[in-house]
Ligand SMILES: Cc1cc2nc3c(=O)[nH]c(=O)nc-3n(C[C@H](O)[C@H](O)[C@H](O)COP(=O)(O)O)c2cc1C
Ligand code: SF4
């Protein structure tokens with residue numbers, strides 16, 4: 001569905017991107033401009049439905065005249081600026097960020113991580129076998145979803161989705177400081193004792209697979225998770241009149257997880273517990 | 287918000303009393319009052335009005351921590367009910383600060399400084415060996431008492447003393463730490479709240495302070511930290527030791543409030559012009575022109591405007607702001623009033639480092655007296671200008687001195703730096719135009735307005751010098767002249783200039799002129815004015831490791847280059863602490879590569895500078911060669 005929102009036309013901003021002049025609507029980020037120009041900048045903490053936290057720093061680019069590199073995902077394009085995306089300096093920082101993350105967390109389910117590690121020739125192992133890792137065990141405290149913070153890169157997206165940007169539930173927050181920072185409920189209580197309403201909107205935005213459906217988690221443990229064998233069907237949730245879109249991921253005729261299209265102009269990929277997890281009746285084959 | 291609270295009955299009487307002491311008694315059962323009546327069920331308070339009190343979260347956490355020594359689930363929950371804060375967020379805030387604990391601990395906590403200057407003089411947690419289970423010992427980053435190293439700080443949780451004033455109403459409350467009269471115990475054997483600064487901290491002094499903090503000997507006067515005290519050439523430090531820091535009359539008799547009168551006489555625009563013309567540069571480390579910052583804030587159409595005084599002083603080796611605040615507190619209050627007037631603010635926040643009990647007491651007293659005499663409040667000096675100051679206590683987080691982290695901390699969020707732009711002058715505290723200035727920067731405004739001859743700079747000398755302390759010198763003196771004043775060691779290995787985020791210089795570089803330009807030209811920095819002198823017996827690798835530990839501990843954890851980079855930096859320095867030459871080469875390459883990315887890609891100044899000192903030790907001093 002394409003909806004053209006009514007708003008005054010935006011002015012265009014012209015600047016130089018990798019020696020080429022580009023024009024983007026005012027308010028666009030450098031990343032928007034890069035994507036518009038067909039450039040593939042790695043991103044991890046950026047998400048299409050949330051205000052970027054620019055915490056991972058893998059998308060950094062060089063802005064002429066600036067002392068430090070700038071995060072492409074959040075820095076707005078300004079008229080006349082000169083941006084270079086592929087300099088040795090920018091590539092160096094991306095490589096180190098990938099090495100730092102991969103040496104401390106489990107990126108095995110982060111889409112494209114392996115590809116970028118190769119592209120940037122990152123060598124996470126060079127920090128040695130004793131390099132500190134986050135070392136977290138999966139938290140399996142309810143039947144619906146699992147929090148495996150060993151895979152968490154602290155992108156803040158789940159917190160923003162659960163909190164003021166979407167859900168307004170504030171069940172989870174960032175706790176601790178520095179390398180000991182973790183996403184946590186109050187006093188690290190199980191989700192069942194927290195304010196969580198199981199909307200799963202945090203899973204929807206998690207870029208690493210740290211948050212996943214219990215079905216997916218269990219199937220991965222059992223070695224039966226096979227994305228290539230899955231179909232995705234987008235339909236309308238039948239529970240209430242809002243009519244959210246559901247994308248059912250089906251493997252061997254079983255729904256294995258539910259997502260929602262992020263470009264839906266009403267829900268932006270958000271659902272409630274019924275749409276997200278209430279699909280068992282569909283596969284009740286009595 | 288889906289607020290979910292635990293059983294309200296979990297909060298203890300002491301915890302409830304501590305919170306109610308700050309916020310007043312709970313209005314209804316919803317707020318965690320003891321009874322929920324039928325009446326309560328028919329209405330609920332909430333919405334924006336309730337959420338507006340979020341900035342009382344940090345003071346409320348302090349109130350409980352001061353009273354019982356740690357933050358239980360029940361206490362945190364009660365605070366959340368009172369302030370309409372989601373418990374997960376309050377937990378995130380409480381666990382951000384090193385002075386708080388969410389696990390039970392002894393009511394006495396001994397913070398032992400293990401940082402550069404103190405470690406060099408035997409500061410270690412070994413000082414606290416055998417103290418027994420009723421005191422929790424916590425190694426601490428620099429306590430800002432370097433001139434009396436080694437240092438320790440004892441905090442004893444307990445009830446506020448009977449004599450202490452009830453909390454003032456919101457808006458004017460200076461968040462006072464309860465003071466305890468000597469020798470009194472709370473009926474029932476519990477203790478009163480007390481603090482004791484132990485410096486120099488010998489084993490005996492520590493034991494006696496722990497046993498009876500209320501009887502700990504008084505600290506030496508602030509002037510003891512100023513070897514030049516009484517020197518007629520002093521400008522910023524001239525009143526330290528000369529005036530009674532508790533007496534407003536004494537301050538006024540010694541030139542106090544002349545600058546504010548002048549400011550009122552010439553008007554805000556002229557104040558900004560004089561500060562701009564004087565070329566005043568910020569003393570908090572970044573050397574930004576103060577006049578420009580004030581002008582940019584003053585000209586913002588959005589209102590209200592705020593002033594924040596950055597008194598978080600946590601850069602290892604820095605203690606000048608403490609000496610100013612303890613020795614001449616009214617000067618800072620007057621200077622803040624002038625700054626507020628210039629930028630069009632009616633409310634100033636003084637964000638004070640949590641480990642500075644004496645500065646807290648002196649400033650709290652100065653604010654109360656100034657308010658009582660019409661020098662703060664609705665109508666300052668009868669000029670129709672309203673201005674007041676609220677003290678906010680930090681709780682052990684170096685990063686909260688960063689100019690945007692300080693806003694989050696005051697607002698009741700985790701003290702994480704924000705991304706810039708927008709800059710504070712546009713969107714600062716509570717999203718409004720804000721000027722943030724360091725204590726020393728502000729105090730400089732007084733002589734600018736009353737016509738001084740020469741601009742001066744404060745330096746914090748510590749380490750292997752004969753007379754450590756705060757020195758004041760006109761810009762343009764050389765490093766050698768400064769160290770000569772303080773009594774140099776027989777043989778010098780290096781000088782750390784500018785603090786942990788600064789850089790090392792060699793003994794043959796002492797002719798560097800101590801100006802912002804001079805140090806920059808020499809590839810170093812004045813930073814916050816730290817001059818840590820290292821004699822030739824120091825083990826450089828240990829010092830570098832300590833610096834790396836400091837940054838690892840103090841990283842807020844928000845961005846990857848700093849959160850993980852500081853850990854990798856520390857690991858590498860640990861590996862090579864006893865190695866040189868080819869054995870260290872691989873790790874030095876690693877350090878350089880990680881350091882470069884930290885400098886280039888970190889969000890804030892902490893990560894961007896965390897590799898400076900180590901790099902300079904490798905490049906300039908030939909460490910590990
Ligand atoms: C990690 C970090 C810690 C800082 N700590 C302090 C501090 O404790 N006190 C201070 O005045 N400035 C501190 N600063 C500098 C402030 O960000 C800011 O530049 C300063 O308060 C502005 O005031 P000024 O212009 O008067 O110097 C810190 C900066 C960083 C990056
Ligand atoms: S499922 Fe919904 S309520 Fe629960 S943590 Fe995730 S976003 Fe928050």
Ligand code: SF4
Pocket residue numbers: 151152153154155156157158159183202205206207208209210211
């Ligand atoms: S759990 Fe996922 S969404 Fe949340 S911070 Fe970690 S990686 Fe990001």
Ligand code: SF4
Pocket residue numbers: 685702703840841842843844845846848849888889890891892893894
């Ligand atoms: S550089 Fe360090 S302290 Fe600054 S935002 Fe990043 S993690 Fe936090």
Ligand code: FES
Pocket residue numbers: 042043044045046052053054055056057058059060071072073074
């Ligand atoms: S994607 Fe831009 S900082 Fe993470």
